Amino acid sequence: xxxxxxxxxxxxxxxxxxxxxxxxxxxxxxxxxTTRVHLTxxxxxxxxxxxxxxxxTGTPPGHWMAIVGQLARHYGHHHGLSLMAAAEAFARxxxxxxxxxxxxxxTKYVYNLQRPVTYINDHIDPMWRSYITTPGxxxxxxxxxxxxxxxxxxxxxxxxxxAFTDTTHTDHGxxxxxxxxxxxxxxxxxxxxxxxxxxxxxxxxxxxxxGLGAGWCIGARVRQRVQFKK
Numbered sequence: 001x002x003x004x005x006x007x008x009x010x011x012x013x014x015x016x017x018x019x020x021x022x023x024x025x026x027x028x029x030x031x032x033x034t035t036r037v038h039l040t041x042x043x044x045x046x047x048x049x050x051x052x053x054x055x056x057t058g059t060p061p062g063h064w065m066a067i068v069g070q071l072a073r074h075y076g077h078h079h080g081l082s083l084m085a086a087a088e089a090f091a092r093x094x095x096x097x098x099x100x101x102x103x104x105x106x107t108k109y110v111y112n113l114q115r116p117v118t119y120i121n122d123h124i125d126p127m128w129r130s131y132i133t134t135p136g137x138x139x140x141x142x143x144x145x146x147x148x149x150x151x152x153x154x155x156x157x158x159x160x161x162x163a164f165t166d167t168t169h170t171d172h173g174x175x176x177x178x179x180x181x182x183x184x185x186x187x188x189x190x191x192x193x194x195x196x197x198x199x200x201x202x203x204x205x206x207x208x209x210x211g212l213g214a215g216w217c218i219g220a221r222v223r224q225r226v227q228f229k230k
Contacts, residue, residue, distance in 0.1 A: 001095045001098055001099055002095060002099050002218075002221050002222050002225050002226060003099045003102070003103060003218065003221060005106075006102060006103050006105075006106025006107070007106070008103065008217075008218075008221065009103055009214045009215075009217035009218045009221065010103075010107065010214070011107060011140075011141055011210035011211070011213060011214045012210060013111065013140075013210075014111060014113055014140045014141075014204070014206055014207075014210075015028065015206065017113070019122075019123050026123070028204045028205055028206055029116055029119045029120055029123070029124065029204065030124065031198075031204070031205055032116040032120065032198060032201055032203075032204060032205075033116075033120050033124050033125065033128060035198055035199060035201070036128065036130065036131055036201040037128075039131060039199065043199040044131065044199070045178070046192060046195065046196045046199055047131055047132055047196050047197075047199040047200040048176070048178065049169070049178050049181060049196065050063065050144060050192070050193045050196035050197075051132050051196070051200060052168075052169075052174060053174050053175060053176075060143065060144045060147055060148065060193065061093075061097035061101070061147055061151075063168055063193075064093055064097065064147070064148070064151045065090070065093060065094075065097075066168040066171065066172065067164070067166055067168065067189075068086075068089050068090055068093050068155075069171075070164070070166070070167060070168075070171070071086075071089060071155075071159070071164070072086040072089065072090075075159065075162075084228075084230075085158075088158070088228050089155070089158060091226075091228075092154040092155075092158065092222060092226060093151050093154060093155065095154075095222050095226060096147070096150040096151050096153070096154045096218060096219055096222050097147045097150065097151060099150070099218055099221075099222070100143075100146045100147040100149075100150040100151075100214075100215055100218050101143060101146070101147060103146065103214060103218060104141060104142075104143050104146040104147070104211065104214070105137075105143075107140065107141055107214070108137060108138040108139075108140065108141070109138060111138065111140045112138050113138050113139045113140040114138070114139060115130075115134050115135075115138075115139045115202060115203075116130065116134075116139065116201060116202065116203065116204055117129065117130050117134045117201070117202075129201075130200060130201030130202050131199065131200050131201045132197075132200030132201060132202050133202075134201070134202045135202065139202075139203060139204060139207055140204075140206070140207050140210070141203075141206075141207045141208075141210045141211035141214065142194060142197050142203045142207040142208045142211035143211070144193050144194060144196065144197050144208075144211070145190075145193070145194035145197065145203075145207065145208045145209075145210075145211025145212045145215060146211040146212070146214050146215040146218070147215060148189070148190035148193040148194060148212070148215060149190050149194070149211065149212040149213070149214065149215020149216045149218070149219060150215040150216070150218040150219040150222065151186070151190065151215075151219065152185075152186035152187045152189065152190035152215075152216075152219065153215070153216050153218075153219025153220055153222075153223065154219050154222050154223060155186045156185070156186050156187065157219075157223045159186075161184075161185045161186075161187075162185065162186065163182070163183065163184050163185065164182070164183060164186075164189075165180050165181070165182045165183075166180055166181050166182075166183065166189065167180045190212065190215070191212065194208040194209075194211060194212050195208060
């Protein structure tokens with residue numbers, strides 16, 4: 001809708017694939033491994049929170065659309081948004097996640113990088129399993145991170161650095177139940193969504209970091225190129 005092609009906000013690429021225990025790639029995989037082995041209750045909660053439950057919210061863009069719905073109802077001292085502002089917010093977020101996923105999946109099949117579970121099973125621990133079920137498509141970079149960075153950028157442009165409490169799980173009765181989470185900004189929520197994929201054991205840290213960076217770029221393009229009549 002906005003990006004000319006899948007390479008417009010291209011990430012720098014992952015570290016060179018390497019099985020040497022002294023390599024940067026091995027260190028990233030070991031980070032995923034040890035995070036999973038020592039997963040805290042809070043990290044487990046965050047992984048589950050942004051996973052949403054398959055088929056329940058259209059995760060991950062559905063989660064952000066649900067947040068826009070909360071803003072539409074409650075923004076501005078609980079008076080909600082005007083119909084025009086709500087329509088613009090939904091449109092900007094929809095465009096952002098649309099282009100973010102096209103760009104992300106283009107990147108995934110440029111690099112076709114194996115997931116942490118494959119690398120870890122082959123080179124660190126054959127019995128290791130990810131906390132979240134590993135998806136059946138390439139690792140680099142993270143879809144959650146890319147679309148969350150893009151959405152946070154367009155929402156911040158509309159509403160500023162807004163603190164909010166996300167009630168998606170309780171609003172929609174998702175199972176298992178998850179308490180609402182409070183964030184100081186949309187960027188903080190996006191960063192947690194990205195990190196949740198490390199906690200889930202399904203992405204290397206560089207997947208998440210580079211996905212966020214690409215998402216910020218995509219969100220900025222949406223800001224620049226999409227105008228609404230007032």
